Amino acid sequence: MIYELNHVGGRVRDLDASLEFYGGLGAEVVDRLFMSGSRVNRVHIQLATGLVELLHHEEPDEQATYGLNHVGFMTDDLDGDYARLMALGYDELSSPRVAGSGQGRLAFLSDPNGVRVELLQRSEEFRVPPITSGAVQAFSYVGVAAPDLDAAAEFYGTHLGMEQVADDTFRLGADAVKLLPSATTTIDHLGLAGTPSGNPVADPDGNRVAFA
Incomplete structure (x- = not known):
C-alpha cells in the first residue's frame, strides 16, 4: 500500500548554494549521504513538514537538466504497487531495484501528464517533527x-x-x-x-x- 507522500526532489548545480537558499527559509538538513557508485551527494532537507531531496553529482554534465523533477511516495509493497500501476497502463521508467543509497528499493513511473513518480520501500525515516522556526x-x-x-x-x-x-x-x-x-x-x-x-x-x- 502507498501510504505517504515522502519528498519532492531533483538535481542541483551547486549544493552549497541550494542549502544556503533553503536554510534561509528555515529548512534543516535531516539526512546526508554520499553514494560512491554514482558519486552523488544526496541531502534531504525539511521545510515545515515537507522533505526536499537535493541530488548533487560530483562529475559535471553539460547535458544534465537541473531542478526538481520527481515526487516520491512510500509504499510497504513496492512490487505489488508497481505491478498494479503498470497493469493500469501507466508508463514504466525504472522497474523495482535496490536503491543506489542501499536504503531499501525503489522504482519510477510516469503519471498521466509526464510527472516522474518514485515509489520507495525502505525502513529509514528522515522526517523530524514539524519545523516552524523559520519563514x-x-x-x-x-x-x-x-x-x-x-x-x-x-x-x-x-x-x-x-x-x-x-x-x-x-x-x-x-x-x-x-x-x-x-x-x-x-x-x-x-x-x-x-x-x-x-x-x-x-x-x-x-x-x-x-x-x-
Missing part, C-alpha cells in the same frame, strides 16, 4: 503539471490513494500535491505558508517557491 510555517503542497486534470485526479486520488482535500489538491500523510493544468514544467513550484508573502521567488536552479 515557512507549513509545507502546503507540491505543484505538479496536470493539463489532463481528470486523468491526474484519477491517478493521485484513486490509484495512489491520496485524499482529495480541494478540487485540485490531494493529500497523503503530512503533505499534498496540487494539480496545475497550466503549468509549464512537470514540477511547477512549492507552495508554502508563512512569510515572506507576495510574488514567488526561485532557488538557485530556478525552482519556484510561492508563499501564500
Whole structure:
C-alpha cells in the first residue's frame, strides 16, 4: 500500500548554494549521504513538514537538466504497487531495484501528464517533527503539471490513494500535491505558508517557491 507522500526532489548545480537558499527559509538538513557508485551527494532537507531531496553529482554534465523533477511516495509493497500501476497502463521508467543509497528499493513511473513518480520501500525515516522556526510555517503542497486534470485526479486520488482535500489538491500523510493544468514544467513550484508573502521567488536552479 502507498501510504505517504515522502519528498519532492531533483538535481542541483551547486549544493552549497541550494542549502544556503533553503536554510534561509528555515529548512534543516535531516539526512546526508554520499553514494560512491554514482558519486552523488544526496541531502534531504525539511521545510515545515515537507522533505526536499537535493541530488548533487560530483562529475559535471553539460547535458544534465537541473531542478526538481520527481515526487516520491512510500509504499510497504513496492512490487505489488508497481505491478498494479503498470497493469493500469501507466508508463514504466525504472522497474523495482535496490536503491543506489542501499536504503531499501525503489522504482519510477510516469503519471498521466509526464510527472516522474518514485515509489520507495525502505525502513529509514528522515522526517523530524514539524519545523516552524523559520519563514515557512507549513509545507502546503507540491505543484505538479496536470493539463489532463481528470486523468491526474484519477491517478493521485484513486490509484495512489491520496485524499482529495480541494478540487485540485490531494493529500497523503503530512503533505499534498496540487494539480496545475497550466503549468509549464512537470514540477511547477512549492507552495508554502508563512512569510515572506507576495510574488514567488526561485532557488538557485530556478525552482519556484510561492508563499501564500
